Amino acid sequence: MRDAALLEIKTIDAFYGDFQALFKVSLSIDAGQIIAVIGANGAGKSTLLKTIAGLIHPHRGEILFKGARVTGLPAFDVVRHGIALVPEGRRLFPSLTVEENLLIGGQSGRPGPWSIARVCELFPVLAERRNLPAPALSGGQQQMAAIGRALMANPQLLLCDEISLGLAPIVVRDIYSRLPQIAAEGLSLIIVEQDIAQALRAASHVYCLQEGRVALEGSARDLTRETISAAYFGV
Amino acid sequence: MTSMQWFNIVLQGVLIGGLYAMFAAGLSLIFGVMRLVNIAHGDLIVLAAYVALVVTQAMGINPLVSLLFVVPIMALVGYALQRGLLNRTLGDDLLPPLLVTFGLSIIIQNGLLELFTADSRRLQAGAIEIQTFELLQGVWVGALPLLQFVIAVAAIAGLQILFYRTALGRAFRATSDDQPVAQLMGLDTRHVFAMAMALSLAVIAIAGVFLAVRTNFDPAIGPARLIFGFEAVIIGGLGSMWGTLAGGVILGVSQAVGAQIDPGWQLLAGHIVFLAILAVRPQGLFPRVSG
Numbered sequence: 001m002r003d004a005a006l007l008e009i010k011t012i013d014a015f016y017g018d019f020q021a022l023f024k025v026s027l028s029i030d031a032g033q034i035i036a037v038i039g040a041n042g043a044g045k046s047t048l049l050k051t052i053a054g055l056i057h058p059h060r061g062e063i064l065f066k067g068a069r070v071t072g073l074p075a076f077d078v079v080r081h082g083i084a085l086v087p088e089g090r091r092l093f094p095s096l097t098v099e100e101n102l103l104i105g106g107q108s109g110r111p112g113p114w115s116i117a118r119v120c121e122l123f124p125v126l127a128e129r130r131n132l133p134a135p136a137l138s139g140g141q142q143q144m145a146a147i148g149r150a151l152m153a154n155p156q157l158l159l160c161d162e163i164s165l166g167l168a169p170i171v172v173r174d175i176y177s178r179l180p181q182i183a184a185e186g187l188s189l190i191i192v193e194q195d196i197a198q199a200l201r202a203a204s205h206v207y208c209l210q211e212g213r214v215a216l217e218g219s220a221r222d223l224t225r226e227t228i229s230a231a232y233f234g235v
Numbered sequence: 236m237t238s239m240q241w242f243n244i245v246l247q248g249v250l251i252g253g254l255y256a257m258f259a260a261g262l263s264l265i266f267g268v269m270r271l272v273n274i275a276h277g278d279l280i281v282l283a284a285y286v287a288l289v290v291t292q293a294m295g296i297n298p299l300v301s302l303l304f305v306v307p308i309m310a311l312v313g314y315a316l317q318r319g320l321l322n323r324t325l326g327d328d329l330l331p332p333l334l335v336t337f338g339l340s341i342i343i344q345n346g347l348l349e350l351f352t353a354d355s356r357r358l359q360a361g362a363i364e365i366q367t368f369e370l371l372q373g374v375w376v377g378a379l380p381l382l383q384f385v386i387a388v389a390a391i392a393g394l395q396i397l398f399y400r401t402a403l404g405r406a407f408r409a410t411s412d413d414q415p416v417a418q419l420m421g422l423d424t425r426h427v428f429a430m431a432m433a434l435s436l437a438v439i440a441i442a443g444v445f446l447a448v449r450t451n452f453d454p455a456i457g458p459a460r461l462i463f464g465f466e467a468v469i470i471g472g473l474g475s476m477w478g479t480l481a482g483g484v485i486l487g488v489s490q491a492v493g494a495q496i497d498p499g500w501q502l503l504a505g506h507i508v509f510l511a512i513l514a515v516r517p518q519g520l521f522p523r524v525s526g
Contacts, residue, residue, distance in 0.1 A: 075418040093412040104409045108421030
């Protein structure tokens with residue numbers, strides 16, 4: 001048993017509306033680690049991230065971050081503790097410019113290495129577009145801005161929900177190629193993906209969700225395609 | 236009538252339009268940030284007038300000086316009202332806040348009636364009330380209407396700068412765009428909404444004091460001010476502060492010109508122009524251009 005996980009989720013049950021989306025899900029991640037959560041549509045992946053971020057409160061179980069309970073804290077408080085979410089579908093603020101979106105990301109006032117300049121260094125394409133309204137960016141650029149906006153909170157844990165959604169494969173590879181640079185700042189990442197190959201390449205550890213339960217868990221290197229398929233489709 | 240007299244009438248309409256713009260600005264701000272239609276807005280204007288009445292009488296100061304107290308008092312009332320009551324009514328449904336502010340409107344009217352009776356009141360601003368000067372040859376304006384207009388323009392400009400140039404304004408716009416994601420960014424939306432209501436009532440406080448110096452007021456005049464505010468917002472187009480000022484001015488001029496045609500036409504002319512613009516340009520004259 002490791003004693004000092006960065007995030008420790010203990011047997012949480014969570015509901016999405018009236019529908020129970022998570023059943024006794026447990027998960028842990030260490031500092032500097034990248035883990036992937038995979039699963040089919042409706043397996044509960046997004047609900048899991050929203051629950052960690054405080055947008056959904058679990059009915060049972062608890063979430064420990066740096067050893068302290070963050071279960072039930074409102075989302076605006078969770079981000080101040082150092083957990084930032086890149087939401088599914090990017091969800092940039094459409095009436096704000098790219099730069100204003102980044103500034104809102106830094107609203108929580110946590111100290112750390114990330115600034116607008118640093119984000120533009122990571123994604124140079126944003127630098128020249130920082131004064132454009134967010135909807136003027138392409139899908140890939142919006143995804144970069146959404147990741148940058150989350151990084152502006154100087155999180156210790158970054159939650160990425162379906163980064164690849166609706167993007168061309170070449171753009172997805174481009175974005176994924178920068179994740180190691182992000183992790184190099186000492187961040188831990190939880191990546192939720194439907195694109196399994198991409199997730200397995202980036203992560204060291206994989207959780208596979210199926211109908212709200214952890215169906216499979218293991219090191220990315222040890223899991224074979226067959227075992228993952230079995231857990232993924234439940235066959 | 237000479238063209239100079241008409242010019243004078245239009246000018247008076249423009250100046251009163253500043254007051255309508257202040258009625259409208261707070262309404263527009265609240266709707267823009269949290270999609271709340273505040274039916275009690277007019278009654279809160281009247282409440283501000285009574286707060287000014289109490290402050291001026293208790294401290295023996297000029298109503299214009301009383302703004303130093305009335306504005307912060309109303310801002311605090313707004314913050315508390317939002318945190319304590321209105322935040323609980325917000326959700327996906329527009330109806331609960333509508334019903335609750337409608338109830339609030341009745342409570343404020345009857346509360347004021349109980350405390351201050353139905354007697355008409357007026358704030359006395361002293362010598363400035365009768366000061367006039369000649370703007371152009373043959374065109375005289377009162378110092379008070381002019382001051383009111385200048386302050387209205389300053390208030391609108393201030394709101395515009397706050398909305399587009401400050402961190403608070405950024406938080407307003409982000410929360411208006413996407414509430415859950417705003418929370419993910421560390422914004423406590425309950426606080427953001429309460430700040431918006433505080434700001435709205437701060438503007439109301441200025442409007443209420445000028446209203447009370449210009450005309451007689453009693454506890455029942457709120458709903459009519461709400462209508463003027465609504466009309467100015469719709470004419471100008473939702474979400475644009477300068478549009479709101481233009482809306483207020485158009486309403487003011489319509490009323491002034493209508494009153495010249497027939498004294499009974501003052502309010503009617505304003506409503507007709509409002510309906511005409513609503514029919515021809517339902518999005519208002521200056522809608523916010525969004526991407």
